[in-house]
Amino acid sequence: MILDAKDVHKSYTVAGSRTDVLRGVSVLLSAGESLALMGESGSGKSTLLHLVAGLDVPDHGKIMVETQNIAVPSDTARAELRRSLVGIIFQQFNLIPSLRVDANIAFQAQLAGRYDAQWCAILAKRMGLSDHLSKYPEALSGGQQQRVAIARALAAKPALILADEPTGNLDEDTAQTVLNLLLEITRETDTALLMVTHSAKHAGALDRQLTLRSGAIN
Numbered sequence: 219m220i221l222d223a224k225d226v227h228k229s230y231t232v233a234g235s236r237t238d239v240l241r242g243v244s245v246l247l248s249a250g251e252s253l254a255l256m257g258e259s260g261s262g263k264s265t266l267l268h269l270v271a272g273l274d275v276p277d278h279g280k281i282m283v284e285t286q287n288i289a290v291p292s293d294t295a296r297a298e299l300r301r302s303l304v305g306i307i308f309q310q311f312n313l314i315p316s317l318r319v320d321a322n323i324a325f326q327a328q329l330a331g332r333y334d335a336q337w338c339a340i341l342a343k344r345m346g347l348s349d350h351l352s353k354y355p356e357a358l359s360g361g362q363q364q365r366v367a368i369a370r371a372l373a374a375k376p377a378l379i380l381a382d383e384p385t386g387n388l389d390e391d392t393a394q395t396v397l398n399l400l401l402e403i404t405r406e407t408d409t410a411l412l413m414v415t416h417s418a419k420h421a422g423a424l425d426r427q428l429t430l431r432s433g434a435i436n
């Protein structure tokens with residue numbers, strides 16, 4: 219298994235009022251498998267993705283990514299695990315504005331000590347970015363920026379890609395193109411993909427679909 223999240227609980231308390239967002243969620247994902255995570259706004263999709271990414275810690279439960287539990291209290295330990303184990307794609311692209319496209323693609327792989335120039339060039343080519351490598355993100359369209367983010371997420375060769383509504387900011391044609399590229403490249407590289415989406419159509423293009431409802435998976 220690439221992802222084995224078991225009995226994950228997470229609640230938030232704001233101004234003394236507690237919300238149980240995840241009430242015992244379990245998810246399994248094997249190598250190269252793609253899973254669409256659906257559910258209404260506020261159902262906890264991003265919360266689950268953040269926990270799997272080690273951006274936050276569950277109240278209870280374990281989250282094994284490959285052989286490592288990323289659900290540990292230490293921020294530094296989680297950051298280190300995140301760098302080596304997962305690639306993350308956000309709805310808002312989150313590129314670094316002051317870095318050229320090539321440097322954006324390489325940035326996290328370099329931080330993780332896993333930079334491979336040849337692989338970055340292959341990814342850029344596959345994402346149709348070869349002619350844009352010396353540009354800055356602001357000069358690119360939304361679809362191009364998200365393709366940079368996909369290349370960046372894959373640059374360190376993680377076993378798991380987490381994508382939170384990666385096409386939510388794109389028009390439908392561009393969304394379809396970006397989704398197809400993401401699915402092609404994760405399948406070719408045997409990378410597991412956990413993707414949040416609102417679109418039943420997009421979800422249907424992935425291997426499996428799950429829905430979060432009332433803090434549980436149905």
Ligand SMILES: Nc1ncnc2c1ncn2[C@@H]1O[C@H](COP(=O)(O)OP(=O)(O)O)[C@@H](O)[C@H]1O
Pocket residue numbers: 230231232237239257258259260261262263264265266
């Ligand atoms: N950091 C946080 N602090 C307090 N409440 C939060 C936080 N993150 C999320 N929530 C709450 O948790 C619930 C689930 O949010 P989220 O995971 O973002 O849902 P989704 O991504 O499915 O729309 C919402 O009620 C949201 O307000």
Ligand SMILES: [Mg+2]
Pocket residue numbers: 263264265382
């Ligand atoms: Mg969300």
